[in-house]
Amino acid sequence: MAEEMRILMRNYGKIDPLNIDDYLNAGGYKSLEKARSMSQKDLIEEVRKSGLRGRGGAGFNTGMKWNFSYSAVADQKYVICNADEGEPGTYKDRLIMENDPQSVLEGMAICGYAIGSNQGYIYCRGEYPYVVEILNTAIQQAKEKGVLGDFNIEVRMGAGAYVCGEESALIESIEGHRGEPRFKPPFPPVIGLWGKPTIVNNVETFANIPVILEKGADWYAGIGSKSYPGTKLMTLTGDIVKRTFIEVPTDITIRQLIYDFGGGIPEGKKFKAVQIGGTSGGFIPETLLDTLIDFDSMAAIGATLGSGAVFVMDETRDIVDVTNRITKFFEHESCGKCSPCREGTKRMHEIVDKINNGLGSATDLDLLGRLGTVMSKACLCGLGQAAPSPVLTTLQHFRSEYSNKL
Amino acid sequence: MADYKEIVSKYKDIPGGLIEAYHALQKEYNYIPEEAIEVAAQVFGIPKAKAYGVASFYSYFKIGKRGQYIIRMCESAPCHVAGADQVLKTLESCLGIKAGETTADGKFTLELTECVGQCQATPVITINSKPYGDLYPEKISAILGECK
Ligand SMILES: Cc1cc2nc3c(=O)[nH]c(=O)nc-3n(C[C@H](O)[C@H](O)[C@H](O)COP(=O)(O)O)c2cc1C
Ligand code: SF4
Ligand code: FES
Numbered sequence: 001m002a003e004e005m006r007i008l009m010r011n012y013g014k015i016d017p018l019n020i021d022d023y024l025n026a027g028g029y030k031s032l033e034k035a036r037s038m039s040q041k042d043l044i045e046e047v048r049k050s051g052l053r054g055r056g057g058a059g060f061n062t063g064m065k066w067n068f069s070y071s072a073v074a075d076q077k078y079v080i081c082n083a084d085e086g087e088p089g090t091y092k093d094r095l096i097m098e099n100d101p102q103s104v105l106e107g108m109a110i111c112g113y114a115i116g117s118n119q120g121y122i123y124c125r126g127e128y129p130y131v132v133e134i135l136n137t138a139i140q141q142a143k144e145k146g147v148l149g150d151f152n153i154e155v156r157m158g159a160g161a162y163v164c165g166e167e168s169a170l171i172e173s174i175e176g177h178r179g180e181p182r183f184k185p186p187f188p189p190v191i192g193l194w195g196k197p198t199i200v201n202n203v204e205t206f207a208n209i210p211v212i213l214e215k216g217a218d219w220y221a222g223i224g225s226k227s228y229p230g231t232k233l234m235t236l237t238g239d240i241v242k243r244t245f246i247e248v249p250t251d252i253t254i255r256q257l258i259y260d261f262g263g264g265i266p267e268g269k270k271f272k273a274v275q276i277g278g279t280s281g282g283f284i285p286e287t288l289l290d291t292l293i294d295f296d297s298m299a300a301i302g303a304t305l306g307s308g309a310v311f312v313m314d315e316t317r318d319i320v321d322v323t324n325r326i327t328k329f330f331e332h333e334s335c336g337k338c339s340p341c342r343e344g345t346k347r348m349h350e351i352v353d354k355i356n357n358g359l360g361s362a363t364d365l366d367l368l369g370r371l372g373t374v375m376s377k378a379c380l381c382g383l384g385q386a387a388p389s390p391v392l393t394t395l396q397h398f399r400s401e402y403s404n405k406l
Numbered sequence: 407m408a409d410y411k412e413i414v415s416k417y418k419d420i421p422g423g424l425i426e427a428y429h430a431l432q433k434e435y436n437y438i439p440e441e442a443i444e445v446a447a448q449v450f451g452i453p454k455a456k457a458y459g460v461a462s463f464y465s466y467f468k469i470g471k472r473g474q475y476i477i478r479m480c481e482s483a484p485c486h487v488a489g490a491d492q493v494l495k496t497l498e499s500c501l502g503i504k505a506g507e508t509t510a511d512g513k514f515t516l517e518l519t520e521c522v523g524q525c526q527a528t529p530v531i532t533i534n535s536k537p538y539g540d541l542y543p544e545k546i547s548a549i550l551g552e553c554k
Contacts, residue, residue, distance in 0.1 A: 128523065157426070
């Protein structure tokens with residue numbers, strides 16, 4: 001039986017998340033102290049050297065991102081924690097915030113010192129009001145203890161728009177507008193919230209920071225895959241024996257994930273497909289299960305690590321029906337700002353729905369392929385660019401399921 | 407009207423406070439009353455169309471009356487394959503309404519939603535944001551019974 005590696009979740013079940021003393025007794029806020037004893041440059045270099053890459057899906061080197069904001073000259077800078085977690089099948093950020101909220105605050109405060117910001121925001125999805133309460137309690141306790149120094153953190157609530165997880169849409173939303181993505185460049189680290197340099201990092205990214213400083217960049221860089229070091233918190237859903245979360249080093253295979261950690265497929269059924277990274281992730285067939293889960297290995301097979309959601313489907317599942325459900329999601333969540341996505345997600349759902357109802361023809365399959373390719377290139381933000389991925393990968397790996405319905 | 411103004415005004419000086427104001431309104435009324443949007447436009451000094459445009463952008467906000475208990479059924483793929491359809495059918499028949507409707511006595515509103523982040527326990531519903539997981543049709547009547 002493969003072993004989990006609990007770095008992020010080291011305090012899981014061991015501390016009372018609503019009592020800051022527990023966190024302090026477990027060594028909490030020592031890393032912030034250490035960070036503040038370093039120069040900003042050295043601190044950023046340490047984070048860069050650890051190899052930590054963003055856990056929100058895009059996989060950008062965190063230290064390098066911080067350096068952009070550090071180098072930007074401005075009278076005010078901001079730190080934003082992206083807790084929008086709207087990717088279906090994902091609940092890892094909720095787990096971190098519910099079980100160890102102080103580790104996120106500490107990570108944010110370290111970032112604040114590194115880039116020269118005294119104001120942080122946590123943008124937490126509206127579906128998590130109970131998490132907002134935990135965060136507010138944690139912030140209150142941290143203020144009373146004085147551990148954050150002059151760094152201030154406020155929680156803002158999202159309101160059920162998946163696109164607001166995209167960093168520039170998130171920024172629009174905090175500013176009180178409709179959450180529509182901005183044209184890039186400029187990128188948020190240079191021109192972000194209220195036009196000021198802004199770091200947006202995922203909850204899991206921030207939660208990694210204190211332990212990296214405590215144990216050192218070299219220690220962290222030595223865990224998991226070389227190109228995407230550390231552990232990843234994954235959530236297992238669908239047809240899998242253990243529907244649970246696990247934290248694993250990034251150098252294990254998809255097969256190990258499903259069979260060693262997840263206990264395999266229930267009721268002795270056979271595996272059919274797995275979709276990793278959430279609803280915009282590619283579908284992966286049996287033949288590719290020996291791929292490593294790290295960012296670059298997944299990208300090489302046309303899939304993603306994304307949010308770390310693992311959605312398993314057994315032999316009885318109807319791939320076209322599931323894909324249809326997914327295309328409906330994107331039609332609903334498209335913000336409508338750009339036409340390739342506004343129109344594309346609508347047509348994509350229409351065509352897949354038609355095929356699913358037995359009314360499609362062979363030309364529809366070609367049309368789907370072409371539409372998907374155009375969208376992945378022409379859409380303004382990651383939502384529209386990634387939306388065709390489930391369709392394109394199922395057409396590639398499970399084409400017969402479509403053909404059987406024509 | 408006075409009440410709306412009181413609630414909304416608390417967020418007037420917070421940068422980007424409009425969305426926070428809408429959250430506060432929805433917390434109070436379970437929905438955002440139409441007139442409250444006009445009040446918000448006045449308080450924040452923005453055109454009515456803009457205030458409306460922000461409220462209608464976000465699917466968590468509902469403009470116009472809803473029931474006392476908002477039941478939302480997750481229909482994202484993991485809940486979908488775990489049997490969300492059967493749970494939805496049971497909810498619809500127990501309540502005598504379709505998704506998107508409110509019971510005649512104003513007690514329940516039934517809605518569909520995407521993933522609510524409780525996927526360890528698919529299929530999932532939320533009632534006034536509180537999650538109920540690992541559902542199957544036989545569990546529904548007891549859960550509805552808890553809503554007094
Ligand atoms: C449609 C869409 C939704 C996204 N949703 C999230 C999300 O819920 N949480 C998140 O951290 N990042 C999300 N992202 C990625 C963010 O834009 C951004 O890359 C990330 O927050 C950066 O943090 P990181 O470098 O720590 O990963 C989303 C991107 C897109 C295009
Ligand atoms: S790709 Fe879709 S979600 Fe992104 S800006 Fe265009 S319409 Fe909006
Ligand atoms: S998929 Fe239904 S709660 Fe996540």
